[in-house]
Amino acid sequence: MEALLLVLLLAALISINVPIAVSIAAVALFGVWLDKGVFGFYDAALKVFDAATNFPLIAIPLFILAGALMNTGGISRRLIDFTSALIGFIRGGLAMVNVGVSLFFAEISGSAVADVAAIGSVIIPEMKRKKYRPTFAAAVTSSSASLAIIIPPSIPMIVYGALSDTSIVQLFVAGIVPGLLGGFLMLCLCYWFAVRYDLPREEAFSLPRLGKAFMDAAPALLLPIIILGGIFGGIVTATEGAGLAVIAALVIGGFWYREIKLREFHEALLEGVTQTAAVMLLVATSGVLGLYLTEIEIPQRFAQWIISVSDNRIVVLMMLNVMLLVLGMVLHGAAAIILIVPIVLPLVRELQIDPVQFGIILTLNIAIGQQTPPVASVLATACSISRTDIWATTRTNIPFIILLFALLLVVTYIPIVPMGLVEWIYR
Amino acid sequence: MRALARLLKRLLEVITIGLLMTLACVVISAVVARKGFNSSFVWYDEVASVLLAWITFYGAAYAALRRRHLGFEGLIIACPPPVRLTLFIISEVVVYAVFVVFAYAGWFILQVLGSETLVSLRWVPLWFTQSVVPVGAALFIVAQILSTPDTVRRLMAGRSAEDEEIAEEIAKAEAQKERR
Numbered sequence: 001m002e003a004l005l006l007v008l009l010l011a012a013l014i015s016i017n018v019p020i021a022v023s024i025a026a027v028a029l030f031g032v033w034l035d036k037g038v039f040g041f042y043d044a045a046l047k048v049f050d051a052a053t054n055f056p057l058i059a060i061p062l063f064i065l066a067g068a069l070m071n072t073g074g075i076s077r078r079l080i081d082f083t084s085a086l087i088g089f090i091r092g093g094l095a096m097v098n099v100g101v102s103l104f105f106a107e108i109s110g111s112a113v114a115d116v117a118a119i120g121s122v123i124i125p126e127m128k129r130k131k132y133r134p135t136f137a138a139a140v141t142s143s144s145a146s147l148a149i150i151i152p153p154s155i156p157m158i159v160y161g162a163l164s165d166t167s168i169v170q171l172f173v174a175g176i177v178p179g180l181l182g183g184f185l186m187l188c189l190c191y192w193f194a195v196r197y198d199l200p201r202e203e204a205f206s207l208p209r210l211g212k213a214f215m216d217a218a219p220a221l222l223l224p225i226i227i228l229g230g231i232f233g234g235i236v237t238a239t240e241g242a243g244l245a246v247i248a249a250l251v252i253g254g255f256w257y258r259e260i261k262l263r264e265f266h267e268a269l270l271e272g273v274t275q276t277a278a279v280m281l282l283v284a285t286s287g288v289l290g291l292y293l294t295e296i297e298i299p300q301r302f303a304q305w306i307i308s309v310s311d312n313r314i315v316v317l318m319m320l321n322v323m324l325l326v327l328g329m330v331l332h333g334a335a336a337i338i339l340i341v342p343i344v345l346p347l348v349r350e351l352q353i354d355p356v357q358f359g360i361i362l363t364l365n366i367a368i369g370q371q372t373p374p375v376a377s378v379l380a381t382a383c384s385i386s387r388t389d390i391w392a393t394t395r396t397n398i399p400f401i402i403l404l405f406a407l408l409l410v411v412t413y414i415p416i417v418p419m420g421l422v423e424w425i426y427r
Numbered sequence: 428m429r430a431l432a433r434l435l436k437r438l439l440e441v442i443t444i445g446l447l448m449t450l451a452c453v454v455i456s457a458v459v460a461r462k463g464f465n466s467s468f469v470w471y472d473e474v475a476s477v478l479l480a481w482i483t484f485y486g487a488a489y490a491a492l493r494r495r496h497l498g499f500e501g502l503i504i505a506c507p508p509p510v511r512l513t514l515f516i517i518s519e520v521v522v523y524a525v526f527v528v529f530a531y532a533g534w535f536i537l538q539v540l541g542s543e544t545l546v547s548l549r550w551v552p553l554w555f556t557q558s559v560v561p562v563g564a565a566l567f568i569v570a571q572i573l574s575t576p577d578t579v580r581r582l583m584a585g586r587s588a589e590d591e592e593i594a595e596e597i598a599k600a601e602a603q604k605e606r607r
Binding site: 029121240272274284385 | 440443444447450451454455457458461462472475476477478479480482483484485486487489490493495496497498499500501502503514515517518521522524525526528529531532533535536539557559560589592593594596597599600601603604
């Protein structure tokens with residue numbers, strides 16, 4: 001009864017536009033006050049600080065800093081040129097370049113909106129000029145940017161890893177195969193659209209052009225190799241890898257390309273700080289809520305309730321997927337993860353679902369949620385750039401959403417797809 | 428009020444960017460020390476974690492000033508203006524209440540901590556590291572007050588914070604594209 005009241009209070013506060021982090025805090029403070037009176041507030045003040053000192057989350061501001069350096073240091077632009085020289089000659093090539101670039105860059109700065117704005121404002125006008133339908137341009141940008149959530153380095157994965165005590169490195173590795181598979185399927189879908197609507201090719205394939213673009217992009221291409229190689233090779237931890245990313249981006253952008261523009265860098269940093277703080281305040285206040293939920297045993301009761309409905313893993317996973325999809329539709333990605341993880345984790349453990357696999361399932365659900373109005377900031381940004389209606393774009397986006405959904409089913413029910421590499425390297 | 432808001436914004440920008448840069452330097456020097464010289468700083472984990480918490484609370488006040496905390500405006504934007512204003516006032520009261528409690532309880536805790544210090548750095552008192560909770564909460568309240576007039580104007584015009592963020596980011600990206 002108490003739990004139901006709290007859920008209703010939380011939903012009411014969020015719906016009248018109290019920031020989600022503050023809504024969580026309000027419910028938690030009310031709960032601890034009922035429980036322990038004013039002493040509960042002192043526990044809450046200690047816990048809110050303690051929850052914000054979660055060490056693995058340090059990787060978030062650092063990856064954001066590295067992303068800001070890459071975007072303002074000419075690294076991103078060279079990678080776009082290289083991708084264009086590599087696959088631009090195929091029919092519908094510009095759409096494919098869009099997929100390739102979005103997979104790599106979206107989610108890099110921690111602000112999905114800023115990344116989609118940066119990529120979309122370059123590629124979407126170009127696609128429109130080449131007679132791609134605007135709704136298609138927006139749909140490709142939006143759905144490939146959302147898929148990027150499962151390709152490392154991914155901030156939602158860092159949040160999940162830190163909150164669930166799961167290895168962030170293993171989560172990164174588990175995202176690779178589903179991410180590449182999803183990317184490949186999106187390229188195929190673009191090709192299908194291209195043939196059907198007779199979309200143009202870019203310039204004809206030219207080996208010298210590819211060679212030149214490759215030479216120009218070579219230092220930039222080294223960056224993911226150094227960072228991800230270091231992390232996956234076990235040489236550095238995810239946090240140290242994030243630190244390494246900052247140095248590498250600084251050296252390549254600042255000393256090799258000599259293009260870092262201080263004003264843009266400053267703006268990107270402020271955006272990064274805002275994003276970090278928005279996510280971290282959620283983490284901090286949900287720590288206080290966690291304190292209270294554990295005391296009244298909500299996660300355990302939730303697990304018992306679900307298991308009383310069914311203890312079949314296939315059925316439970318389907319129930320979790322439906323719940324996560326609905327949550328992803330009405331909440332922003334990070335908020336959905338932070339709210340749901342402490343509640344469902346005991347259930348996940350009880351059913352012996354690998355927490356790494358569950359992390360990929362969770363983030364993919366969030367990716368799909370970003371494609372579905374009402375709360376779909378990535379889609380809204382892409383639509384705003386292409387000047388298309390969000391619902392008309394959603395109609396064009398349906399095949400891409402189906403693709404993401406199919407990928408979700410694969411990741412959920414064929415564990416070897418996300419877990420194969422993890423088992424092979426680490427277990 | 429605008430001038431005060433600008434002043435606070437500038438101050439929080441300096442603090443948060445300073446903290447972020449310090450954190451980056453701490454992590455990078457720890458990596459260099461561990462990989463290059465095979466030695467580690469005993470204070471690394473503790474100091475880096477405290478820096479993260481400081482970025483969280485000072486950054487939260489900064490995000491409040493820009494009204495950029497994640498939320499759901501869809502419903503109140505859809506309401507008629509008088510209802511919208513009423514719901515806005517209720518939501519503001521909830522925010523003030525939460526941060527008044529954090530400011531008070533955080534300040535109370537500081538006195539209890541007495542002479543306790545960080546484990547790895549004996550000369551850094553815990554009241555100093557934990558001070559970010561009451562200070563951050565107080566700054567959050569000030570930021571919320573200073574950003575109220577603009578927010579009321581925006582809400583009454585029926586524009587959501589997300590619309591504004593998207594417009595701002597696209598304008599920024601367009602400007603960057605033109606400079607190249």
